[in-house]
Amino acid sequence: MTHLSVNINKIATLRNSRGGNNPDLIKTALDCERFGAQGITVHPRPDERHIRYNDVFELKKAIATEFNIEGNCTEQKFVDLVLANKPAQVTLVPDALGQITSNHGWDTIKNKAYLTDIIKVFKDAGIRVSIFVDPVVEMVEAAAETGTDRIELYTEAYAHQYHADKEASIAPYVKAAEAANRVGLGINAGHDLDLHNLKYFAQNIPGLLEVSIGHALICDALYYGLENTIQMYLRQLS
Numbered sequence: 239m240t241h242l243s244v245n246i247n248k249i250a251t252l253r254n255s256r257g258g259n260n261p262d263l264i265k266t267a268l269d270c271e272r273f274g275a276q277g278i279t280v281h282p283r284p285d286e287r288h289i290r291y292n293d294v295f296e297l298k299k300a301i302a303t304e305f306n307i308e309g310n311c312t313e314q315k316f317v318d319l320v321l322a323n324k325p326a327q328v329t330l331v332p333d334a335l336g337q338i339t340s341n342h343g344w345d346t347i348k349n350k351a352y353l354t355d356i357i358k359v360f361k362d363a364g365i366r367v368s369i370f371v372d373p374v375v376e377m378v379e380a381a382a383e384t385g386t387d388r389i390e391l392y393t394e395a396y397a398h399q400y401h402a403d404k405e406a407s408i409a410p411y412v413k414a415a416e417a418a419n420r421v422g423l424g425i426n427a428g429h430d431l432d433l434h435n436l437k438y439f440a441q442n443i444p445g446l447l448e449v450s451i452g453h454a455l456i457c458d459a460l461y462y463g464l465e466n467t468i469q470m471y472l473r474q475l476s
């Protein structure tokens with residue numbers, strides 16, 4: 239069964255736009271859990287434009303499901319934040335400063351030594367590690383040599399091509415997932431997954447453990463409400 243982790247970055251974006259505490263990020267996270275989400279994802283960025291570092295401490299205290307913190311581990315502040323909070327999972331994403339959103343996975347061949355060292359730091363602290371990768375077999379195979387527990391397949395390319403040609407859009411992801419299964423890596427996925435493309439992805443990716451979804455899910459919640467929306471996403475995964 240594939241778990242749904244709700245990324246609540248966009249709730250923080252809305253909150254921050256007025257400087258108060260509406261919507262309440264912690265309440266939203268607890269409601270996502272109550273409505274059936276199996277995890278909560280946040281991606282604090284150095285400019286704190288949505289999730290603030292302090293939010294992470296508050297969320298860690300409040301939530302009961304799987305807590306997944308995404309971010310760039312080349313920032314020492316991010317490493318310290320994760321180690322101080324010990325989430326169930328950290329997802330390492332190679333974003334540049336000021337990037338509008340995540341737009342590429344790790345080059346696990348070029349960065350193998352670096353990733354091996356930093357992954358050990360998190361694993362020694364008892365935190366499961368996932369690394370964000372493009373759907374490229376060589377990147378998946380090299381990921382396995384870093385000691386990571388899982389990979390997160392970066393699904394933007396799939397999402398963008400899905401409507402034009404769904405078979406072509408999923409093909410590299412199936413190959414990457416087969417490689418991950420072969421080398422013993424768990425598989426997560428995320429970015430631009432939505433109510434249209436999620437079911438086909440989940441049905442065709444062998445061993446898909448978790449999807450983290452934020453932008454589209456929060457947009458859908460404007461129309462359907464958060465509880466209905468989470469139920470609709472869960473149905474795509476069942």
Ligand SMILES: CC(=O)[C@@H](O)[C@H](O)COP(=O)(O)O
Nearest residue numbers: 247281308331339340428429
């Ligand atoms: C890692 C990834 O694919 C993205 O989900 C990212 O975490 C979203 O971050 P923003 O909400 O800042 O676009």
Ligand SMILES: NCC(=O)COP(=O)(O)O
Nearest residue numbers: 245428429430450452453
């Ligand atoms: N890891 C992907 C994620 O958390 C959410 O991505 P998106 O649904 O906001 O594109």
